[in-house]
Structure formats: C-alpha cells, structure tokens
Amino acid sequence: MATPPRYFMMEDGQRTGPHSLAVLLQKAEMHALTADTLIAPENEPGIMLPLRDFQVLCSELLPERVHYTLGAHAIDRVNTTEIPAALSVQEILSDNLARERAVEGQLLKSARARTNNRRRDYVLLTVAGNAFAALAWVLFPGTPMVVVSLLGFVVIYNVSLAWVLYGVMDRY
Known part of the structure; x- marks a missing residue:
C-alpha cells in the first residue's frame, strides 16, 4: 500500500515536517502557507522550491478565488399571478392522522419516568x-x-x- 506524499516546508526560517497533505491544507486555510513558501517532497528533501513550482499541489492547496462583481443580471423567471389553492385544515389534519396511523407500530414506546433526585x-x-x-x-x-x-x-x-x-x- 502506497503511503501518501509528505512534504517538508520552511516556516520562519526553520525546516519543518514532513507534513501530510491534510496538514498543508490546514496551513493554507490559516494563510500560513503561500505560493512563495519553500517546500520539498519527502523523497527529495534537499531541494526546496516555492510552492508555485508544484502546479498540482499549488492548485489543490491554494485554489483560485472567485471574484464577484456587480453588473447586469438576466432575469430567468418572473413571479406568477396564479394563486394556488388554499389548504384546508381538514385536509392537513386527515393527512397527519393517516401518517400517524401508518407508523403507529414503528414508534418507540414512551420510557417510564426517571426518578427525580x-x-x-x-x-x-x-x-x-x-x-x-x-x-x-x-x-x-x-x-x-x-x-x-x-x-x-x-x-x-x-x-x-x-x-x-x-x-x-x-x-x-
């Protein structure tokens, strides 16, 4: 069984690691990891390169952010003028009673009251x-x-x- 890749990284001038991909993802979420952070695979610990040189890893850890802008928006649908039929209380009650009868045997029996100390x-x-x-x-x-x-x-x-x-x- 292959072990997942692990990486060394430079933090505050010190080499740390090896870190798993999950740890690197947490560091990226906390903004402790940037595209300029020096990183090295565990199998090549002597070569420290910026994270941006590892395209796949960089895209996974630092995904592109979506930039929202204000502008014209197309309207897909319009409110209808049709009024739906009103629900009657009798329909709702009969529906609820039918559902209750359908699951009557499946419901848990109420437990006896616990003692009160x-x-x-x-x-x-x-x-x-x-x-x-x-x-x-x-x-x-x-x-x-x-x-x-x-x-x-x-x-x-x-x-x-x-x-x-x-x-x-x-x-x-």
Missing part, C-alpha cells in the same frame, strides 16, 4: 451551603464587611443552585 440534592446542598455561611458568621468577627459578604454569598449560592438544578440540569 433533584429535590433531595437541592435540600441537602441548600442546608450545607447555608450551614457553611452560618459557621463562617459565627467564627469570623461580625464586621460589616464579613456580614455583607456572607449575605451576598448566601443569595448568590441559593439562586444559582436553584437555577442549575431546576433550570439547567435535566431530571436524573
């Missing part, structure tokens, strides 16, 4: 966090800075805990 965890974490704040209030002196910081902690902790457990997380 969120309430237990919420109560446990709320009691633990507030007990931690109460312990800190008892151990540290009752300066206004400590009291305000602990009140802020309690509010942010309780609100974020409720948001994470009931807003962000799914039932578990």
